[in-house]
Structure formats: C-alpha cells, structure tokens
Amino acid sequence: MPTPSQPEFWNKRYLSDDTPWDLGAIPTDLRAFLKKKGKGAKVLIPGCGTGYEIKAFAEAGYEVTAIDFAPFAVERARRLVGPALADRVILGDFFQHDLPGDSFDVIYERSFVCSLPPDRRPAYRDRMAQLLKYRGLLIGYYYYNKPSLLEGPPYGFAWGTADELFSRYFLLVKDEPVNDSLPLFAGRERWQHRRRTSFQD
Numbered sequence: 001m002p003t004p005s006q007p008e009f010w011n012k013r014y015l016s017d018d019t020p021w022d023l024g025a026i027p028t029d030l031r032a033f034l035k036k037k038g039k040g041a042k043v044l045i046p047g048c049g050t051g052y053e054i055k056a057f058a059e060a061g062y063e064v065t066a067i068d069f070a071p072f073a074v075e076r077a078r079r080l081v082g083p084a085l086a087d088r089v090i091l092g093d094f095f096q097h098d099l100p101g102d103s104f105d106v107i108y109e110r111s112f113v114c115s116l117p118p119d120r121r122p123a124y125r126d127r128m129a130q131l132l133k134y135r136g137l138l139i140g141y142y143y144y145n146k147p148s149l150l151e152g153p154p155y156g157f158a159w160g161t162a163d164e165l166f167s168r169y170f171l172l173v174k175d176e177p178v179n180d181s182l183p184l185f186a187g188r189e190r191w192q193h194r195r196r197t198s199f200q201d
Contacts (some may be wrong), residue, residue, distance in 0.1 A: 109140025
C-alpha cells in the first residue's frame with residue numbers, strides 16, 4: 001500500500017477527488033500579501049497540488065516555479081494555469097529535483113509540510129533554508145495539532161515544535177490566526193512568515 005511519502009498515495013487521492021485540503025480558491029491572507037506586487041521576485045510553491053495560487057502570484061508580478069510529485073496533480077495544475085504558465089509547473093520530487101540554491105525570494109507553504117510524516121520535517125526545513133535567499137520569506141499556512149501517525153495526514157505541529165524546528169535558520173516575523181480555514185484545519189491553522197537568517201552550517 002502506498003504511503004504519504006510516495007507519489008502513488010497522492011495520485012490516488014487526486015484521481016478519486018479525495019482532497020479535503022484543496023480550498024479551490026486563493027486564501028484571504030495570501031490575497032492580502034499579494035497586494036504588494038512582486039516586481040520580478042522569484043517564488044517557489046512546493047507540493048503545489050492543483051495550483052490555484054500559481055496564477056495569483058504571476059499576476060502579482062512574481063516569477064513562479066511550482067513543483068509536485070503527483071502526476072495527476074501536476075496535470076490539473078497545468079490545465080488550470082493555461083499554456084502561458086504550464087511550463088512553470090514541474091513534475092518532480094521537491095527534495096531531489098535540481099532547484100537552484102539561494103535563488104528564491106519567497107517560498108509559499110500550503111498543506112505541504114503537514115502532508116509529510118513528522119520525521120521528514122528537518123529535511124523540509126533544511127531544503128527551505130538551502131533554496132531561499134538571505135532575508136527571503138517562507139510564508140504560508142501551518143497546522144497546529146498533536147501529530148498522529150495513525151490518523152494523518154495531515155500531520156500537525158505540537159505547540160512549540162515548529163519554533164524549535166525553524167529557529168535554526170529562520171526568524172518568525174508574523175503569526176496570525178486564519179479565519180477562512182477549511183474544515184480539516186479549522187481553529188488550528190496559523191498564517192506565518194519566517195525570514196531567512198544568515199546562519200549557515
């Protein structure tokens with residue numbers, strides 16, 4: 001049986017429309033963020049899924065790269081964004097794909113880290129730190145709930161564990177409750193910005 005660490009697991013979910021994490025729209029907090037135009041800044045969307053946010057970032061002036069390892073998700077995203085942006089959606093493994101380091105101004109998180117088993121979180125943090133420029137922003141939505149390996153995904157962060165994880169490379173500069181969460185995340189989701197520090201191993 002496929003596990004959440006394998007593309008087959010997620011491909012099956014997309015093929016059966018079992019996607020309770022998919023808002024089908026642009027979240028309110030992101031819309032507010034995008035009012036400040038990107039003016040050519042580079043943004044990465046890992047685990048992009050259906051990719052509603054791709055066009056929103058592009059229309060705000062960002063140079064977008066999106067990646068997902070579930071083929072059906074990538075097919076949907078390419079259809080949604082249309083020919084002009086389809087080549088910006090990569091079929092590949094975020095952790096293994098040849099993405100240029102220190103090159104992104106913004107990385108956008110939406111239901112990606114909570115899809116990963118908790119033991120993958122240090123690798124997630126390290127990869128984000130590798131790809132973001134100094135003072136670049138890791139922005140997005142983080143799910144806080146005691147993680148259960150039997151019930152997930154999604155796998156939440158227990159309170160305090162996200163601070164402990166990210167403080168190695170990031171400074172938390174915004175932390176607000178989310179008012180338009182999906183039922184799956186309602187009452188347990190935070191909109192957060194973390195700025196890349198100069199720390200290097």
